[in-house]
Amino acid sequence: MTPELSNLSSFPAMDSATVEQTRQILPDRFSLIVQFYLKDTEQAINEINTAVTTKNIKAVNANAHKIKSSANQVGALKVGEAAKLLEHKAKATEAENPDDNYLSQIRNYADALSSAFAESAVLYKKFL
Amino acid sequence: MRDKNLQKNKAQKTPSMQRYINWCFAVTILAVFILGSFMVFNQKSSANYLENYFTVLDNIYKIRDLITNTSDEANKYILNKDSYPIEEIRTKLEQHKKDIEANSANFLLSSYFAETDSVLNKDKLLTEINNYIEFLGKFITASASSDGTVYLERAVVDSRSRLLPMLSDAAEGYTSDYNARLNATAKSQLIWLIGTFILFLIISIAILHPVSKKIARAYDLMVKQNQVRAKLLAGMNHRLRTPIQTIVSNTNKILKESSDKKFHHDAIAIINSADIVLNTINDIVDFHRMETGRFSIEQKSINLKKIVEQVISPLAEEAKDKGVELKFDILKDAPTSILGDSGRIVQVLSNLVSNAIRFTEKGKVEIRIEKIQGKNSENFLKVQVIDTGAGIEKNKQKGLFDWFSAENLYDDNEVDTGKGFGLSIVKTLVKEMGGDMGLDSEPGKGSNFWFTLPANQNSASGANTIAETFAGVAVILAEDNNASREFSTGMLENLGCKVYPAENGQAAIDQAKKNKFSLIFLDCQMPVMDGYETAKKLREMMQKNEIASAPIVALTAASDSGNKEKCIAAGMDDYYCKTVNLKDYQMILEKWIKAKNKKTA
Numbered sequence: 021m022t023p024e025l026s027n028l029s030s031f032p033a034m035d036s037a038t039v040e041q042t043r044q045i046l047p048d049r050f051s052l053i054v055q056f057y058l059k060d061t062e063q064a065i066n067e068i069n070t071a072v073t074t075k076n077i078k079a080v081n082a083n084a085h086k087i088k089s090s091a092n093q094v095g096a097l098k099v100g101e102a103a104k105l106l107e108h109k110a111k112a113t114e115a116e117n118p119d120d121n122y123l124s125q126i127r128n129y130a131d132a133l134s135s136a137f138a139e140s141a142v143l144y145k146k147f148l
Numbered sequence: 149m150r151d152k153n154l155q156k157n158k159a160q161k162t163p164s165m166q167r168y169i170n171w172c173f174a175v176t177i178l179a180v181f182i183l184g185s186f187m188v189f190n191q192k193s194s195a196n197y198l199e200n201y202f203t204v205l206d207n208i209y210k211i212r213d214l215i216t217n218t219s220d221e222a223n224k225y226i227l228n229k230d231s232y233p234i235e236e237i238r239t240k241l242e243q244h245k246k247d248i249e250a251n252s253a254n255f256l257l258s259s260y261f262a263e264t265d266s267v268l269n270k271d272k273l274l275t276e277i278n279n280y281i282e283f284l285g286k287f288i289t290a291s292a293s294s295d296g297t298v299y300l301e302r303a304v305v306d307s308r309s310r311l312l313p314m315l316s317d318a319a320e321g322y323t324s325d326y327n328a329r330l331n332a333t334a335k336s337q338l339i340w341l342i343g344t345f346i347l348f349l350i351i352s353i354a355i356l357h358p359v360s361k362k363i364a365r366a367y368d369l370m371v372k373q374n375q376v377r378a379k380l381l382a383g384m385n386h387r388l389r390t391p392i393q394t395i396v397s398n399t400n401k402i403l404k405e406s407s408d409k410k411f412h413h414d415a416i417a418i419i420n421s422a423d424i425v426l427n428t429i430n431d432i433v434d435f436h437r438m439e440t441g442r443f444s445i446e447q448k449s450i451n452l453k454k455i456v457e458q459v460i461s462p463l464a465e466e467a468k469d470k471g472v473e474l475k476f477d478i479l480k481d482a483p484t485s486i487l488g489d490s491g492r493i494v495q496v497l498s499n500l501v502s503n504a505i506r507f508t509e510k511g512k513v514e515i516r517i518e519k520i521q522g523k524n525s526e527n528f529l530k531v532q533v534i535d536t537g538a539g540i541e542k543n544k545q546k547g548l549f550d551w552f553s554a555e556n557l558y559d560d561n562e563v564d565t566g567k568g569f570g571l572s573i574v575k576t577l578v579k580e581m582g583g584d585m586g587l588d589s590e591p592g593k594g595s596n597f598w599f600t601l602p603a604n605q606n607s608a609s610g611a612n613t614i615a616e617t618f619a620g621v622a623v624i625l626a627e628d629n630n631a632s633r634e635f636s637t638g639m640l641e642n643l644g645c646k647v648y649p650a651e652n653g654q655a656a657i658d659q660a661k662k663n664k665f666s667l668i669f670l671d672c673q674m675p676v677m678d679g680y681e682t683a684k685k686l687r688e689m690m691q692k693n694e695i696a697s698a699p700i701v702a703l704t705a706a707s708d709s710g711n712k713e714k715c716i717a718a719g720m721d722d723y724y725c726k727t728v729n730l731k732d733y734q735m736i737l738e739k740w741i742k743a744k745n746k747k748t749a
Contacts, residue, residue, distance in 0.1 A: 045730055046638040053638075055390065056630035085673055089705035090631035092727045 022125075024105050025132050031098040033136065034143040038095030043147075054147045057094045061087050061137055068106070068130050075118055080126060081110035087133070096140040102133040172355035179351050183344040187337070201326045205319060211251050212315040215280070215307045218244040222304045226297060238288055241300075245284045252277050273318060276311045381436045388429055396422045397651075404658070427570070434573050438580075445580050446489040452478060452529075454620030455490055456515055458646060459497045467505050473512035474505070481519045486529060487604045488581060490619070490644075496574040497531065500597045503570075504535035511536025511594070519603060527603040528583065532596055539591040548587060549575040574599075618737050619644040623667040626656035626682065627703070628674040632726065636669070636703070639733045653682030660686060664696040667740055670720065672704040672711070679704070680718040687719035699740045703728055 043050045064083040071079035084107035092100035106129040118126070218241065225237040252274075283303035290296040396419055403415040456476045467474040497515070504513040516532045540548070549571050575585040582602045589595035623645050627633035637647045648663070650656040652674045660668065668686065670679035677685075683700050690697045701722040702715040712723045722740070724732060 041729075042635070045642055046635070049634055049638040052390070053631050053634045056634055060630055082673070085705060086629055089726055090629050092705070093632050093635050 022128075025102075025128065028098055028102055028105075028132060028136065031101045033096065033098045033140040035095035035097050038097075039147075042094070051147055053094060054144050057090050057096070058141055058144060058148075060090060061099065062141075065130075065134055065137055068133070072123065072127055072130055075123065077110050077118055077126070080130070081107055084110060084133070087137075091140075094144070096137075096144065098136040099133065099140050102129070102136040105129055106133050172359065176348070176351050176355060180344070180348060183340070183347060187340045187344065201322070205322060207251055208315055208319045208322070211248060211277070212312060212319070214244060214247050214251065215312060215315075219304050219307050219312075222300050226301060226304070229297070241284055242288055245281055245288070248277070248281055248284075252281075273314055276306070276314060280307050280311055378436065381433060389426065392422050392426055392429075396426075431570050431573055434577075438573070438576050445492060447487050448490065449485050450488050450490040450493070451485045451619040452482065452517060453484065454644075455493055455497065456517070457620055458490075458494050459501055460515075461646075463498070463502055463505055466502075467513065470505065470508070471510060472505055472508050474501075475512060476515035477517070479516070479518040482517045482529060483519065483527075483603055486601065488601060492577050492581060493601070496577055496599060497533070499570045499574045500533040500599075504533050504537065504595070504597070508535045508537035508594075520600065528600045529603040530598060530600050532598040534594065534596045536594040539594050540587070540589040541591050545587055545589060549585065618741060621645045621667070621737070621741055622648065622663060622665045623669065624648050624650060624656050624659050624665050625669045626650040626653055626674065626679065627669070627671045628652055629671070632671070636728070636733070639728075639730050640737075642730065643734055643737060645737070651676075653677030653679060653685075656682055657685055657689070660689070660695045660698075665698045667737070668698050668700045669703050670700060672702055672706055672715065679720075680714060683715070683718040683720045701736060701740065 042053070046053070064087050068080050068083045071077070071083065084103045088100050088103035088107060091097070091103060106126070109126060109129050112122075221237070221240055221244075225232045225234075280303055283299045283306070286299040287296045287303065290299070399415050399418045399422075403412060403419075406412065406415070456478070460474060460476065464474055501513060501515065512535070514532075514534045516534060518530050518532075520528050520530045522528050578585045578599045578601070583600040585597075585599040587595060587597050621644065623640060625633065625636055625640065625647050627636060627649070628651055633649050633651070637649050640647045648659045648665070650659055653670065654677045656668065656670065657677075659665075670682055672679035674682075679702060683702075686695070686700060689695045699721040700719065701724065702712075702720045703724055703726055704711065704715070705726045715723045722736070724736065728736075
């Protein structure tokens with residue numbers, strides 16, 4: 021595991037301050053926002069997994085970018101950070117012509133993202 | 149229909165709680181009435197006794213006094229026969245005999261006399277009185293002879309030795325009896341009273357126990373039903389709203405991409421139907437919140453003109469299509485802003501205006517706002533929605549705003565009157581806001597639905613003032629990420645903006661062609677058309693005056709070096725990295741809206 025991925029554990033799966041602040045400002049919308057976050061992130065992770073299999077690194081990058089944005093918005097900072105790392109990795113020069121080693125690294129980052137999402141989903145589902 | 153009849157029959161056969169309680173009360177009242185009658189009878193009997201007591205005692209004393217006086221007089225005659233004229237004593241004794249007979253007759257006639265046999269020794273007393281009278285009679289008849297004097301002496305002796313003590317004993321015994329009966333009556337009354345109370349208590353408990361059980365069961369059932377309903381509503385709110393929004397959004401998308409006119413018509417019907425379903429969901433959720441008291445009214449400074457514009461804007465096209473003129477008039481004396489809940493006021497006014505448009509075939513719908521004074525000279529705002537529609541008949545106006553009137557819940561002719569569940573909700577909202585709501589309508593001439601609100605104003609600062617400053621400011625928000633778009637829309641609406649969300653750059657351009665906007669937010673990475681290309685096209689269109697000029701602000705999650713320059717080069721005015729919070733949006737609005745002196749749509 022790379023130092024970057026090891027460092028993920030220092031990010032909270034759910035940042036309570038962000039959640040509380042958003043709930044306070046948008047009491048009627050928060051549930052819908054979480055609903056979108058959970059549904060769209062799950063879909064994007066599925067697309068990332070398919071893209072890794074088909075070696076479509078551009079799609080990996082686009083979906084990771086999408087996840088990063090909404091995850092940070094709702095306070096799922098671990099997911100946001102994992103998505104950022106995957107996005108950066110998928111932008112690397114190897115993406116032009118991915119070899120097995122590079123794909124293996126991408127898969128590790130994608131798995132870390134999946135784990136982070138699974139962890140956060142448990143916490144966010146209570147707001148539905 | 150058959151099912152309905154079955155349900156009706158079943159309902160009729162099932163005794164209602166009310167009927168059961170009525171029966172219980174009837175039984176209780178009957179029992180108390182019977183016991184009360186016994187008490188009254190008992191008291192009446194005691195009163196008769198008292199009345200008789202004094203009559204009988206009076207008789208006894210009279211007879212005793214007469215005998216005592218006459219006995220003294222007779223004794224005088226016996227001792228002084230020579231000097232006492234016989235005619236005088238005869239006359240006196242004749243009168244005395246009559247008096248004794250009369251009083252004895254009274255005594256004998258007394259209804260109570262028969263009941264006091266044991267105390268008065270009635271037979272002996274009567275025998276003695278009769279003997280006394282007989283001796284007096286014999287003396288009067290044979291007064292001149294010596295036998296006559298013997299009879300008189302016997303009368304005097306007998307009366308003094310037996311009759312007078314007997315009468316005194318009778319009076320004394322009778323008084324004792326009276327006292328004893330009085331005590332007994334008091335005791336019996338007390339026993340009746342306690343008995344009645346205990347019986348009442350037993351009957352009450354016997355009745356109330358099952359009633360309280362029924363009430364407790366009914367209450368438990370109601371609480372459970374409410375919990376189930378709350379869960380159902382909460383689930384329905386989420387599970388229905390999201391797919392319906394998806395239906396609307398996708399139908400809109402297909403509508404834009406299709407050129408088939410027949411399809412356009414059908415697609416619009418789908419969108420309109422989905423809107424009706426969404427409004428109904430909102431009504432039901434609002435109803436539940438009101439029922440459970442789980443809704444609150446905000447008190448923020450709001451701009452009335454912006455509120456009206458916010459209501460009119462989405463309805464203007466519908467009115468135009470029908471050929472109905474939609475206008476509003478805020479009279480000069482009306483305040484420009486009041487303290488209130490903008491969302492709720494928009495909800496109320498939208499309901500009335502959309503109904504008015506729906507049920508007006510030709511003519512106009514006018515919103516009129518004026519200041520009025522309440523009973524205690526407090527200021528109110530009166531908002532009237534006047535239409536030239538068919539109007540509503542008097543009998544249909546009744547119960548129009550009622551929650552649980554059968555007409556309101558099950559009226560199949562809703563279309564005729566324009567009423568619905570929504571009117572009950574909006575009236576409740578108005579009441580919660582401290583106002584009132586009503587209707588003036590005449591068939592054939594139109595309707596005037598009106599409501600009042602307290603016209604309180606303050607010099608609030610901070611968030612309220614900000615919300616007022618940006619109230620109704622029209623902005624485009626182009627964002628493909630659903631969660632981010634919902635988040636940013638909420639934040640901007642919280643600051644008072646009227647937000648037009650777009651899922652991609654092309655949708656943002658389409659929005660810009662329809663209306664004037666004060667600010668355009670663009671996400672950089674979007675499908676169909678990204679933010680850079682969108683900004684370029686918008687700038688070109690602004691330069692050609694095809695759309696109104698407005699600042700363009702980039703909101704991006706990409707933090708790459710050089711991205712800001714790329715945005716500026718594409719024609720954007722500003723650049724912010726997500727996540728952008730409420731304060732950031734406030735700062736952006738202050739920077740670009742205040743600086744441009746609030747260019748509103």
